Amino acid sequence: xxxxxxxxxxxxxxxxHPEQAQRAVEVLREPVWVGFSVWLELGWVLSKRLxxxxxxxxxxxxxxxSIDTVHAPDAAGLSWAIERYRAGADWGDVIHLVSAxxxxxxxxxxxxxxxxxxxxxxxxxxxTLY
Numbered sequence: 001x002x003x004x005x006x007x008x009x010x011x012x013x014x015x016x017h018p019e020q021a022q023r024a025v026e027v028l029r030e031p032v033w034v035g036f037s038v039w040l041e042l043g044w045v046l047s048k049r050l051x052x053x054x055x056x057x058x059x060x061x062x063x064x065x066s067i068d069t070v071h072a073p074d075a076a077g078l079s080w081a082i083e084r085y086r087a088g089a090d091w092g093d094v095i096h097l098v099s100a101x102x103x104x105x106x107x108x109x110x111x112x113x114x115x116x117x118x119x120x121x122x123x124x125x126x127x128t129l130y
Contacts, residue, residue, distance in 0.1 A: 001071065003033040006041040013060045014050075031069050036099040039078060043091035058086035074098055077123055089117035097123050 004027060011017055012024035039061070046057040061082050064070055072078050077098035084094045093114050097107055101123035107114075108127045115126040 001031045001033050002027075003035065004028075004038065006038050006045060008032075009034065009038065009042050009064055010045055013046075013064060028067060028069055031071060034064070034070055034072050036073055036095055039072070039081075040092060040095045043085070043095070047091065054088075055086060057091075058082050061085075074101065077101055080121070080123065084118060087117075087119075090114075094118065097126070100124055 007020075008024045008027055011020040012028055015021040042064075043057060043061060046052050046060060047054065052060075062079070065072065065075060065078055065082065081089075081091070081094035081098050085091045093109075093111065094117075097118060100107055104124060106125050106127045107122075108129060110129050112128055115122075115128060118126055
């Protein structure tokens with residue numbers, strides 16, 4: 001299995017560079033690993049760099065996650081993160097929560113909105129410091 005960079009997934013989902021998009025399609029025909037940092041960067045590229053709407057970004061992320069050849073560290077957690085992002089949570093924050101699941105038992109933050117944005121089924125307890 002090979003690990004892919006954010007730009008492979010971006011070219012695949014956007015199709016904005018035809019030659020690279022075709023190459024990305026070919027790459028994704030085989031099993032690939034997409035680490036948390038790539039998911040984080042992809043969400044940032046789509047939302048901040050390209051200015052796409054939240055619902056469109058969530059749909060794109062979900063589409064990539066649903067590809068049979070795409071393997072991720074925690075597909076169920078990423079699915080949760082995509083839905084929380086769709087509902088208004090910060091993409092970086094929910095990726096931080098998912099990536100700490102199974103390793104830490106608390107996520108500590110000064111961000112008072114995070115617990116509410118993460119919802120009641122967050123992958124680990126959020127401790128807000130004051």
